Amino acid sequence: MKLKKLMCAVLAGVCVFSLAACGNKESGSKDGEKKETLVMATNAEFPPFEYYEGQEIVGIDAELAEEIGKILGMEVKIEDMAFDSVIPAVGTGKADFGAAGLTITEDRKTQVDFSDEYYTSKQKIIVKADNAEIASPDDLKGKKIGVQQGTTGDIYSTDDFGDESVQRFNKGMEAVQALQQGKVDAVIIDEQPAKTFVEENEGLKILETDYTEEAYAFCFKKDSDLVDKVNDALKQLKENGKFDEIVSKYINSDAE
Numbered sequence: 001m002k003l004k005k006l007m008c009a010v011l012a013g014v015c016v017f018s019l020a021a022c023g024n025k026e027s028g029s030k031d032g033e034k035k036e037t038l039v040m041a042t043n044a045e046f047p048p049f050e051y052y053e054g055q056e057i058v059g060i061d062a063e064l065a066e067e068i069g070k071i072l073g074m075e076v077k078i079e080d081m082a083f084d085s086v087i088p089a090v091g092t093g094k095a096d097f098g099a100a101g102l103t104i105t106e107d108r109k110t111q112v113d114f115s116d117e118y119y120t121s122k123q124k125i126i127v128k129a130d131n132a133e134i135a136s137p138d139d140l141k142g143k144k145i146g147v148q149q150g151t152t153g154d155i156y157s158t159d160d161f162g163d164e165s166v167q168r169f170n171k172g173m174e175a176v177q178a179l180q181q182g183k184v185d186a187v188i189i190d191e192q193p194a195k196t197f198v199e200e201n202e203g204l205k206i207l208e209t210d211y212t213e214e215a216y217a218f219c220f221k222k223d224s225d226l227v228d229k230v231n232d233a234l235k236q237l238k239e240n241g242k243f244d245e246i247v248s249k250y251i252n253s254d255a256e
């Protein structure tokens with residue numbers, strides 16, 4: 001037992017030490033000790049994964065990143081940007097990692113490396129509550145579809161229904177408002193934000209049939225040695241219950 005503890009302490013020390021070389025900025029802490037800073041790229045328009053509460057960015061990704069940072073002995077600084085800037089920022093090393101409810105896709109894998117997946121999601125279709133015409137993805141042919149620019153909802157609906165059918169917005173919420181105003185016929189967006197937006201905006205419903213199933217992961221610059229470290233930290237958070245605690249703080253699974 002004692003030996004195990006000692007080994008852990010030594011290993012933790014080695015991790016922190018070797019990680020110190022990875023962060024691209026340093027920040028001072030109160031006691032004068034320097035802590036490396038990891039810059040996290042996100043788009044904080046995506047409740048419950050990342051969104052503003054007052055001036056602060058909160059949500060599942062924000063809290064997971066903070067916990068991962070604690071394990072790695074690093075401070076996480078969140079940088080909010082347009083969603084379609086997240087992957088370029090990480091790919092070019094402007095940010096150390098991306099955490100943005102980001103779906104793993106083959107195409108994105110050519111630009112960044114992904115961590116292990118941490119959440120299974122779906123693209124859902126939102127329509128007006130009284131819409132009797134659109135009941136499944138097939139009914140979207142020839143319709144105007146609102147999406148957040150650069151998301152998988154954008155990519156897949158452009159593939160399936162053609163560029164001219166898709167209207168792109170900077171924020172998912174703006175697409176939902178356009179739907180409310182009758183400017184688009186449907187919105188394709190990830191399941192959890194879909195639920196939040198439909199709760200917050202009257203007169204809308206989510207179709208039962210899913211559009212796609214996807215998995216979220218963190219992304220990194222290609223060949224970054226952070227990938228393994230974050231995967232190990234993620235595993236720890238899953239094993240010690242912290243992961244579930246964070247997810248259930250933001251997602252009420254009874255209501256699924």
Ligand code: ARG
Nearest residue numbers: 043046100101102103151152
């Ligand atoms: N899962 C989708 C994708 O990866 C949407 C993610 C949008 N995330 C955000 N933070 N706005 O394309």
